[in-house]
Amino acid sequence: MQTASERLRAAFFPNLRWVLTKIERIAVPLLLVAVWEAFSRSGALPQALLPPPSAVLHALGDWMFGIDGSAQDYSGTWLRNALASTMRVAAGFAIAAALGIVLGTAIGWSRAIEATVEPTLQMLRPIPPVSWIxxxxIWFGIADRPAIFLVFLGAFFPVLMNTIHGVKAIDRNLIRAGAMMGASERQLLTDIVVPAALPSIFAGLRIAVGSAWMLTVTAEMVAVKSGVGYVLWDSYYFLRYDMVIAAMVSIxxxxxxxxxxxxxxxxxxxRWQRTTVRRGA
Amino acid sequence: MAEIAIRNIVKTFTDRQRDQDVLAVDNVSLTIRDNDFVCLLGPSGCGKSTLLNMIAGFETPTSGRIEVAGQIVEKPGADRGVVFQQPTLMPWLTVAENVAFHLKLKGLGRAERRAQAQAFIDLVGLTGFEGHYPSELSGGMNQRVGIARALLMNPRVILMDEPFAALDAQTKIEMQEELVRIWERIRCTIVFVTHSVDEALVLGTRIAVMTRRPGRIREAFDFDLPRPRDVTSPAFNDAKRNVLGLIREEATRIRHAA
Incomplete structure (x- = not known):
């Protein structure tokens, strides 16, 4: 039974606990932004070198919505640039994910494929993707394709390694159970091996999407004339550090x-992994 | 009619670390009749699971041959249902989908799978848990799913590798009673591996006592105590004394030989 005061509190503050946890979460970021704003306005550094958050927000607002033209050439171009970057990430990531999962499953499953293919991949893996720029x-020119190629390189190996690991870590008896129920080798792969490796594959995909953004931005700084990374680098040339930071925030x-x-x-x-997924890892 | 014929089976494993061969099963022959409930009884590491894996087709004998219904066993197949020591369910599938996995592999549609699975889910007493995932069920319930999954294939033979070993005493007794009930209803051949004398005598119509490694059949005998079997009855105790005597005799023989 609830007491009268408890009922009253429940009526007026239905989500008191929820509000408290939200405050808990945003207190530190808010404080950091406030300190940054104060420091930037104090004049300890020229404001051009460390623009205050309010200036960054202003630049970002104009870049996004073209409010007052303060972002100059880039006023109102945010969506176009963000889409350009996102398309590169999506294309490179999709190719990397498809190839990484297929090849990783093959390497994890077959000793013969592992012996023939894996050494080559392990030799390529330590080469940082940016060194391929x-x-x-020279292979792909200045456009989307070199960026997509780099994104692919950066996203491929995390997916590959995690898929191999996931496939090799499968309980042998799960395979036996499949064979006992009459699964062909192809069915073992599609109906047991890949689903069983999915948690590990997803861990790889999450690392890969991080690499993908890193490499898109790098490629855009060097080899492409559009995208958020390009805006960032171009703003640096024009000493627009508020735009540089706005681009960082966007990325x-x-x-x-x-x-x-x-x-x-x-x-x-x-969904079946309820306990782990719900906590949001 | 001989349902399973085990003929002079020898199995050696290669211990790569020590570079030597280990003899796990030594010249085992055993004939299992249609509708027998055979318990392979033996201490841990006596090769009884290895023998079962060879009947299942998971492992191949070093020499000798195994026939199930006249067919030489070469690989696993749906004519031999296996219930593993751990439930070994697909954790990403619900109870109903796990039970019907064999039908999915055969390409049957969802509705048809669901309808066929239901009878077996009811049979093992899991009605109402069709949509649950294995991670949401207890060990005993998951083992029931494993049994339903094997039964659904309507196999000639069901092979069970200490399926109740990880369960608590009370659940174990319940599951043993249910297994006997199910076996009496559907009538199939069961080969049940266990290290528990009591379990073997509660379940089996035929008991094969195996020796310590290398595994041999010490003695195989029919056991037709009427059911339900009372583990405290004089007849049960006589049988138990007899089996324990065999095991003790074997241990003494080994000690003398050493």
């Missing part, structure tokens, strides 16, 4: 959203 440019936001998208997909696909 010169070759990417962070886009990266967060794509990771969130994968997390949502993961929660759907790995």
């Amino acid at each position: 010169p070759l990417a440019i 962070g936001l886009l990266g967060f959203l794509s990771d969130y998208g994968i997390k949502l997909l993961m929660a759907r696909v790995l």
Whole structure:
């Protein structure tokens, strides 16, 4: 039974606990932004070198919605640039995910494929994807394709390694159970091995989407003439540090959203793993 | 009619670390009749699970041959249902989908699978849990799913590898009673591996006592104590004394030989 005071509190503050946890979560970021604003306005550094959050927000607002033209050439171009970057991430990531899962499953499943293919991949893996930039440019020119190639390189290995691990870690008896129920080798792969490896594959996909954004931005700084990374680098040349920071914020936001998208997909696909997924890992 | 014929089975494993061969099963022959409930009884590591895995087709004998219904066993197949020591269910599938997995592999549609699975879910007493995932059920309930999954294939033979070993004493007794009830209803051949003398005598119509490694059949005998079997009855105790005597005799023989 609730006491009268408890009922009263429940009526007036239905989500008191919820509000408290929200405050708990945003207190530190708010404080940091406030300190930054105060420091930036104090004049300890020229404001051009460390624009206050309010200026960054102003630049971002104009870049997004073209309010007063303060972002100059970029006024109102945010969506176009964000889409350009996102398309590159999506294309490179999709190719990497498809190839990484297929090849990773094959390597994890078959000793013969592992012996023939894996050493080559392990030799390529330590080469940082960014060091491919010169070759990417001479092979693919200055446009989307070198960026997609780099994104692919960065996203491929995390998916591959995690898929191999997931496939190799499968309980042998699960395979035996499948064979006992009359599964062909192809059915073992599609109906048992891949589903069983999915938690590990998703871990790889989440790492991969982070790499994908890192490499898109890098590629856009060097080899492409559009996208959020290009805006960031171009603003640096024009000493628009408010725009530089606005671009950084945008990249962070886009990266967060794509990771969130994968997390949502993961929660759907790995519904059976209730306890772990619900806590949001 | 001989449902399962085990002929001079020898199995050696290669211990790669020590570079030597280990003899796990030594010249085992056993004939199992249609509708027998055979308990392979033996201590841990005596090769009884290895023998079962060879009947299932998971492992191949070093020499000798196994025939099920006249067919030489070469690989696993749906004519031999296996219930594992751990439930070994697909954790991403619900109870109903796990039970019907065999039908999915055969390409049957969802509605048809669901309808066929229901009878077996009811049979093992899991009505109402069709949509649950294995992670939401207890060990005993998951083992019931494993049994339903094997039964659904309507196999000639069901092979069970200490399926109740990980359960608590009370659940174990319940499951043993249910298994006997199910076996009496559907009438199939069961080969049941256990290290528990009591379990073997509660369940089996035929008991094969195996020796410590290398595994041999010490003695195989029919056991037709009427059911329900009372574990405290004099007849049960006589049988138990007899089996324990065999095991003790074997231990003494080994000690003398050493």
